[in-house]
Amino acid sequence: xxxxxxxxxxxxxxxxxxxxxxxxxxxxxxxxxxxxxxxxxxxxxxxxxxxxxxxxxxxxxxxxxxxxxxxxxxxxxxxxxxxxxxxxxxxxxxxxxxxxxxxxxxxxxxxxxxxxxxxxxxxxxxxxxxxxxxxxxxxxxxxxxxxxxxxxxxxxxxxxxxxxxxxxxxxxxxxxxxxxxxxxxxxxxxxxxxxxxxxxxxxxxxxxxxxxxxxxxxxxxxxxxxxxxxxxxxxxxxxxxxxxxxxxxxxxxxxxxxxxxxxxxxxxxxxxxxxxxxxxxxxxxxxxxxxxxxxxxxxxxxxxxxxxxxxxxxxxxxxxxxxxxxxxxxxxxxxxxxxxxxxxxxxxxxxxxxxxxxxxxxxxxxxxxxxxx
Amino acid sequence: xxxxxxxxxxxxxxxxxxxxxxxxxxxxxxxxxxxxxxxxxxxxxxxxxxxxxxxxxxxxxxxxxxxxxxxxxxxxxxxxxxxxxxxxxxxxxxxxxxxxxxxxxxxxxxxxxxxxxxxxxxxxxxxxxxxxxxxxxxxxxxxxxxxxxxxxxxxxxxxxxxxxxxxxxxxxxxxxxxxxxxxxxxxxxxxxxxxxxxxxxxxxxxxxxxxxxxxxxxxxxxxxxxxxxxxxxxxxxxxxxxxxxxxxxxxxxxxxxxxxxxxxxxxxxxxxxxxxxxxxxxxxxxxxxxxxxxxxxxxxxxxxxxxxxxxxxxxxxxxxxxxxxxxxxxxxxxxxxxxxxxxxxxxxxxxxxxxxxxxxxxxxxxxxxxxxx
Numbered sequence: 001x002x003x004x005x006x007x008x009x010x011x012x013x014x015x016x017x018x019x020x021x022x023x024x025x026x027x028x029x030x031x032x033x034x035x036x037x038x039x040x041x042x043x044x045x046x047x048x049x050x051x052x053x054x055x056x057x058x059x060x061x062x063x064x065x066x067x068x069x070x071x072x073x074x075x076x077x078x079x080x081x082x083x084x085x086x087x088x089x090x091x092x093x094x095x096x097x098x099x100x101x102x103x104x105x106x107x108x109x110x111x112x113x114x115x116x117x118x119x120x121x122x123x124x125x126x127x128x129x130x131x132x133x134x135x136x137x138x139x140x141x142x143x144x145x146x147x148x149x150x151x152x153x154x155x156x157x158x159x160x161x162x163x164x165x166x167x168x169x170x171x172x173x174x175x176x177x178x179x180x181x182x183x184x185x186x187x188x189x190x191x192x193x194x195x196x197x198x199x200x201x202x203x204x205x206x207x208x209x210x211x212x213x214x215x216x217x218x219x220x221x222x223x224x225x226x227x228x229x230x231x232x233x234x235x236x237x238x239x240x241x242x243x244x245x246x247x248x249x250x251x252x253x254x255x256x257x258x259x260x261x262x263x264x265x266x267x268x269x270x271x272x273x274x275x276x277x278x279x280x281x282x283x284x285x286x287x288x289x290x291x292x293x294x295x296x297x298x299x300x301x302x303x304x305x306x307x308x309x310x311x312x313x314x315x316x317x318x319x320x321x322x323x324x325x326x327x328x329x330x331x332x333x334x335x336x337x338x339x340x341x342x343x344x345x346x347x348x349x350x351x352x353x354x355x356x357x358x359x360x361x362x363x364x365x366x367x368x369x370x371x372x373x
Numbered sequence: 374x375x376x377x378x379x380x381x382x383x384x385x386x387x388x389x390x391x392x393x394x395x396x397x398x399x400x401x402x403x404x405x406x407x408x409x410x411x412x413x414x415x416x417x418x419x420x421x422x423x424x425x426x427x428x429x430x431x432x433x434x435x436x437x438x439x440x441x442x443x444x445x446x447x448x449x450x451x452x453x454x455x456x457x458x459x460x461x462x463x464x465x466x467x468x469x470x471x472x473x474x475x476x477x478x479x480x481x482x483x484x485x486x487x488x489x490x491x492x493x494x495x496x497x498x499x500x501x502x503x504x505x506x507x508x509x510x511x512x513x514x515x516x517x518x519x520x521x522x523x524x525x526x527x528x529x530x531x532x533x534x535x536x537x538x539x540x541x542x543x544x545x546x547x548x549x550x551x552x553x554x555x556x557x558x559x560x561x562x563x564x565x566x567x568x569x570x571x572x573x574x575x576x577x578x579x580x581x582x583x584x585x586x587x588x589x590x591x592x593x594x595x596x597x598x599x600x601x602x603x604x605x606x607x608x609x610x611x612x613x614x615x616x617x618x619x620x621x622x623x624x625x626x627x628x629x630x631x632x633x634x635x636x637x638x639x640x641x642x643x644x645x646x647x648x649x650x651x652x653x654x655x656x657x658x659x660x661x662x663x664x665x666x667x668x669x670x671x672x673x674x675x676x677x678x679x680x681x682x683x684x685x686x687x688x689x690x691x692x693x694x695x696x697x698x699x700x701x702x703x704x705x706x707x708x709x710x711x712x713x714x715x716x717x718x719x720x721x722x723x724x725x726x727x728x729x730x731x732x733x734x735x736x737x738x739x740x741x742x743x744x745x746x
Binding site: 174197221222223224239242246252255259288318327 | 452500512514515517518520522547549551555558559560562563564566567568569570571572573574575576577578579580581582583584585586587588589590592593594595596597598599600601602603604605607608609611612615616618619621622623624625626628629630632633635636637638639645648649650652653654655656657658659660661662663665666667683687689690691692693694695696697698699700702704705707708710719720743745
């Protein structure tokens with residue numbers, strides 16, 4: 001058993017745990033476990049990835065003489081996950097095996113075809129990642145506060161589900177139980193489809209003239225932020241969840257057709273009213289959808305007061321602003337910064353608890369800040 | 374001439390200026406001019422809007438005995454802008470007349486049909502707004518650092534163009550010269566189409582089960598942020614720019630069809646490679662498009678170092694964080710805050726000048742902050 005680092009909490013996970021695949025996610029899982037004093041062994045087809053994972057403290061390569069693991073974590077790419085899971089179920093007939101692939105139904109279906117022992121398999125999907133991949137960027141904190149979906153097949157034994165749940169909670173994640181197909185539709189809606197529409201919107205800018213881009217504001221920046229994603233990684237993710245993503249995109253295309261038809265009705269006297277009503281209907285459906293996204297603390301969407309402050313573009317100004325908020329005893333709940341091209345001031349829109357906005361604005365004005373009223 | 378408020382800079386605009394339409398934009402223009410000591414008269418079909426605009430200091434209602442204005446600013450809704458502009462050109466045969474409508478080609482075309490004097494008309498579009506409308510929310514600072522498009526017809530006299538340019542620069546805006554049709558395509562690309570796709574993405578969430586929404590992350594929140602926009606306002610904006618928006622949306626639909634076709638190829642052995650390549654191609658086009666959005670200071674996209682810090686959910690923590698950045702002499706260039714549902718810590722991703730990231734991370738760690746590495 002590894003020495004327990006100072007200050008680490010003892011986790012609920014029972015080791016040894018064997019991690020197959022020492023990329024960013026696998027090594028981060030390993031680091032989290034090591035941090036809780038769990039014995040971790042490692043395996044990866046790449047000797048380099050394995051060496052880096054060991055070097056950053058994720059455990060040690062598995063030896064033939066090692067005791068069988070209680071839990072195997074398969075952190076392989078989605079297109080090989082099922083085969084690797086099946087091999088590990090065979091290799092360790094007492095072990096619980098989980099995978100971390102970002103699609104779940106196809107993995108489960110392939111395991112059934114392979115005749116794998118589904119009483120010891122529990123699929124999972126820790127919803128965390130970073131811009132940079134590989135074990136060098138791994139972190140024990142990667143899953144802190146993130147959703148971690150557990151998708152157990154009906155055959156899975158309760159103690160197998162519990163083992164994966166301990167793994168997730170030890171990592172500081174928030175566990176959400178779902179069926180595999182339910183998971184795949186959910187990630188299509190909240191992750192894969194937003195990626196596609198962001199990409200398609202950004203792709204239109206290729207044909208824009210430079211002056212047009214000078215008009216870009218916060219809305220365009222928000223919508224296209226994730227269009228920066230890595231094409232190699234994301235094309236594999238999208239194909240892996242192809243049926244669910246295609247289904248949602250087709251529903252979206254039906255609404256897009258409605259929007260185009262309304263816009264083409266034109267602003268002539270006879271059609272203006274119909275066009276406006278149709279578009280207002282679509283925009284209202286968007287309002288209703290965005291209202292369903294949970295607020296900061298998981299409950300209903302919290303209503304905040306917002307105060308917009310003009311911030312000179314000089315070092316330390318935002319620090320001074322938030323320092324003065326601290327002095328006023330008012331906590332920042334959210335922040336949007338806006339900087340247009342060529343601006344010498346920025347606009348900071350501060351969200352605070354409902355009811356505190358007026359006091360914040362008055363307090364900041366007393367300190368010489370300009371509030372946009 | 375109004376008394377010059379203490380500290381106000383003398384503007385370049387020559388008055389008197391008559392503002393027709395005292396909503397948010399018209400009254401904000403008026404406040405900016407009054408702040409520069411320019412004489413401003415006001416007019417609005419709504420006596421209430423007029424009274425509020427006068428009350429907040431935007432000038433006074435125009436009297437029959439008043440001298441003719443040098444400049445008329447028409448801040449009427451887009452669907453009546455041309456008629457109001459034509460009437461003002463007739464009424465004041467020496468005045469330059471501008472409008473602030475968010476579409477420009479249709480206004481110009483209607484003016485030509487009406488036989489208006491296009492030597493004295495200069496269209497413009499100050500790209501600023503707020504969540505709340507009406508003169509009560511007007512601000513002299515509304516246009517500070519924002520793009521302000523000037524779309525002059527070829528017939529416009531140079532001194533007419535100059536008068537509108539002075540108006541924009543006095544308001545602190547960044548002037549961009551465009552032709553009317555060029556402007557309408559540009560705003561379709563950078564503003565109207567992002568609004569539509571954000572709406573369509575958010576609308577899909579209506580059919581999601583609650584558990585799916587617990588998986589929502591920063592990507593979904595970014596893409597759907599502007600889906601909260603007001604349907605009444607935005608349906609009018611979209612219809613007003615119908616042809617340009619429909620054109621861009623059709624190009625986007627062609628790419629959407631490509632994405633759906635690739636996803637439906639499926640992940641079978643024979644088709645996997647083609648599906649992945651096609652999607653990676655689309656994602657790469659999105660990468661290229663987003664790279665074209667200018668950076669903070671209007672030049673090429675600036676590259677920043679990013680440091681992700683774990684921030685406990687307690688009052689004053691962000692203030693403390695930014696205060697310590699100030700002590701380190703490092704300026705915050707951008708900030709993304711991430712709070713998943715049910716999280717007790719947030720992740721603050723801080724962008725700083727390239728080269729400063731390592732020093733910032735080390736400095737914050739020395740103060741006890743946890744850096745996500």
